[in-house]
Amino acid sequence: MDAKVPHLVQYLLRLGDNALVLSQRLSELCGKGPALEEDMALTNVALDLLGQARLWFTYAGELEGRGRDEDALAYLRDAHEFHNVLLVEQPNGNYAHTLVRQFYFDTWHYFLVGALVQSSDPRIAEIAEKSLKEITYHLRRSGDLVVRLGDGTALSHEYTQAAADELWMYTGEMFNYDAVDEQMVAAGIAPPAAGLREQWLAHVGAIFAEATLAMPSPDAWMQKGGKTGRHSEHLGYLLAEMQFLQRAYPGAAW
Amino acid sequence: MSKEWPLWEVFIRSQHGLAHKHVGSLHAPDAEMAVNNARDVYTRRNEGVSIWVVRAADIVASSPFDKGALFEPANSKVYRHPTFFPMPEEVKNL
Numbered sequence: 465m466d467a468k469v470p471h472l473v474q475y476l477l478r479l480g481d482n483a484l485v486l487s488q489r490l491s492e493l494c495g496k497g498p499a500l501e502e503d504m505a506l507t508n509v510a511l512d513l514l515g516q517a518r519l520w521f522t523y524a525g526e527l528e529g530r531g532r533d534e535d536a537l538a539y540l541r542d543a544h545e546f547h548n549v550l551l552v553e554q555p556n557g558n559y560a561h562t563l564v565r566q567f568y569f570d571t572w573h574y575f576l577v578g579a580l581v582q583s584s585d586p587r588i589a590e591i592a593e594k595s596l597k598e599i600t601y602h603l604r605r606s607g608d609l610v611v612r613l614g615d616g617t618a619l620s621h622e623y624t625q626a627a628a629d630e631l632w633m634y635t636g637e638m639f640n641y642d643a644v645d646e647q648m649v650a651a652g653i654a655p656p657a658a659g660l661r662e663q664w665l666a667h668v669g670a671i672f673a674e675a676t677l678a679m680p681s682p683d684a685w686m687q688k689g690g691k692t693g694r695h696s697e698h699l700g701y702l703l704a705e706m707q708f709l710q711r712a713y714p715g716a717a718w
Numbered sequence: 719m720s721k722e723w724p725l726w727e728v729f730i731r732s733q734h735g736l737a738h739k740h741v742g743s744l745h746a747p748d749a750e751m752a753v754n755n756a757r758d759v760y761t762r763r764n765e766g767v768s769i770w771v772v773r774a775a776d777i778v779a780s781s782p783f784d785k786g787a788l789f790e791p792a793n794s795k796v797y798r799h800p801t802f803f804p805m806p807e808e809v810k811n812l
Contacts, residue, residue, distance in 0.1 A: 501745065
């Protein structure tokens with residue numbers, strides 16, 4: 465077990481970073497939603513994800529044993545130390561971008577965390593079970609809205625299709641397993657990539673069909689790097705804003 | 719937005735509540751989204767709640783002008799109020 469810890473910590477940080485960065489993106493929309501009800505829903509999802517990030521970080525910090533708590537992990541790491549997938553750091557764009565990004569992520573998150581409930585690591589299984597209820601709702605919501613926009617007006621269809629196409633290249637990374645992921649699979653901690661990808665493609669395909677959207681090719685070229693700390697230029701700005709206060713007044717209690 | 723999205727009235731039965739209670743209203747394009755929105759706006763995810771939404775246009779309210787004719791007669795006849803019966807111990811929440 466001990467030999468696995470660094471990889472396990474890395475894996476937990478990936479889970480936490482995905483949730484944290486997407487939560488930060490959604491928080492940017494507070495007060496800017498297209499309707500009061502949507503505004504509430506977006507911030508609810510942001511809060512859910514933030515709560516999940518805290519759970520993953522706390523566990524990662526404990527395992528790591530270097531005294532880093534959730535705050536240290538969120539506020540005192542720079543972009544190259546973040547392990548989130550590139551998808552979640554993409555800008556909010558228009559509302560179709562926000563929703564399609566959410567839908568791509570939620571679908572993956574739902575099947576991944578659904579499998580993590582069976583994880584051989586009891587603490588991961590516990591966090592997964594708690595998170596899955598929230599994620600189930602996220603997926604239902606984002607899928608429903610993608611159908612509404614895709615099968616809405618000609619203009620909303622056009623915007624949603626454009627968002628689906630533009631964000632597609634960031635979806636491959638979720639199934640691009642490296643040594644860390646493979647070790648988790650071997651230890652029975654995480655589910656294998658192939659099954660996840662199949663479930664993801666099937667669900668996205670079904671929703672896109674209902675939404676009258678054309679699904680981009682699963683064989684398209686995919687962007688990657690986020691999981692290993694190589695990010696798009698967007699993450700640095702996001703972190704500069706998020707971490708400003710803690711960097712300006714390090715060690716302050718709040 | 720409110721011109722396109724009709725108004726819905728929201729009724730919620732809380733975890734230990736016996737009846738649905740009117741909690742407010744919201745705008746939504748259809749019933750399904752009204753339920754989703756009601757859940758986000760009014761329940762903050764409490765488990766075990768039940769939500770009813772109904773289009774405000776479907777609710778018929780009594781007119782304030784009829785108040786006297788509708789309700790006064792009941793107030794003046796105490797024998798209509800079941801206040802003279804002792805309540806059995808076993809009956810809760812009435």
